[in-house]
Amino acid sequence: MTWLQIRLDASPDTAAPLEDALLDCGAASVTMEDNADQPLFEPPIGETPVWAHTRVTGLFTADTDMVAVLAGMQAIVGDLPNHRIEILEDRDWIREWMDSYHPLQCGERLWICPSWREPVDSSAVNILLDPGLAFGTGTHPTTWLCLNWLDRQALEGLTVIDYGCGSGILGIAALLLGAEKLVAVDTDPQALKATRDNGERNHIASERIDCYLPEDVPADLRGDLVLANILAGPLMELAPRLASYLAPSAPICLSGILDTQGEALIAHYATWFDGLVSDNREEWLRVSGVRNGPA
Structure with missing residues (x-):
């Protein structure tokens, strides 16, 4: 037409x-x-x-x-x-978009691969991803920073909380890298659907992924690692909640932060976390650290 x-x-x-x-x-x-x-x-x-x-x-x-x-x-x-x-x-805009989206390496082990393309390295950890209606294809610097951090973590057997899960890309990556359980949280029901769909696409058993709207998160939720790739404003507000999910020495990975916002966010999170460090890609930051408190 x-x-x-x-x-x-x-x-x-x-x-x-x-x-x-x-x-x-x-x-x-x-x-x-x-x-x-x-x-x-x-x-x-x-x-x-x-x-x-x-x-x-x-x-x-x-x-x-x-x-x-x-x-x-x-x-x-x-x-x-x-x-x-x-x-x-x-024009077939969907087809043109699909043709332009290529596999992306995010670390030594981890690749993001569109579900309609063959993996570049079949022996690597390949996330087969269909972004669908939710944000998170791996191409944005904040997503890449979090995936690159995950690629270097020991995740075997852990319960990972992905707060603001979008397409589920971070949590699914954690499962494929060895985590046992994913708790995915997002304000958008479409994001939760995309996370479930992408989990199924990656042959992850449905019982390994729990999805919640924020108001439905169990009050006693605890995890071994928290991921939150949102924006600096919501991250500042969520700091006490995200900290409450973790025991002392458990790690956190935050992104969606502009390099001009890093100093203030690190100062704020220092109330609950030790060893906070940042890394950047273009004008964006990733901040990571561990929950403070007695071991």
Whole structure:
């Protein structure tokens, strides 16, 4: 199917009104993207960041009268910014994405392999992954940092808690590397479903994975290792809870932290953890340490 799209240059003040106008004029979808290669990092609570130079794109069916759309938008928002209308030929976007996603080595033993590709090294520990509807493909620096850390741990027989499990990639990696049990926690039910599905894809028995929404986590939950690849803000709030899951000397691995946030997060976690160290990849950090207290 052929589509028509209109692309408009916008600022933080005009992006939202243009989005509303496109939808009011019949757009099937509206997307916003960076128009000047400007990174956006974790925003303050309650704020929605928008790039200083944003491209707003509205998608319309091929039979849409785009002259009428432009007139309708002008009636809503006034003079339109720089814009252009294009014909968008239909493409198999899923297939193109699948073709671009390649196996990734995350340590000496560990590889992430898309479920539709053959492993590069059949003798390695290969996680067969289908991200599905949840975040976590292994390509993001924070995920890679955690996987690289896991690759160097002695995990045999441990119970691992993956808080903010996403696709389940970290917890499943831990199981394939020798852990006995995974407790996966996420606020998104789709993430829990993806974790179960990816566990099955990796031939992990269902009884080795327990999945919970945060409000359903057992009050007496204890583990031997905690993983949390979220963001710095939630990690700060979760520190007492994550610490409560661990006995003294048990390890923790945290990521989703910008290098500018590392010092404050380490100072905060030092209340509950000793030996905190960080490692970086691009502008992101991984922080790891062990639960303090009497042995």
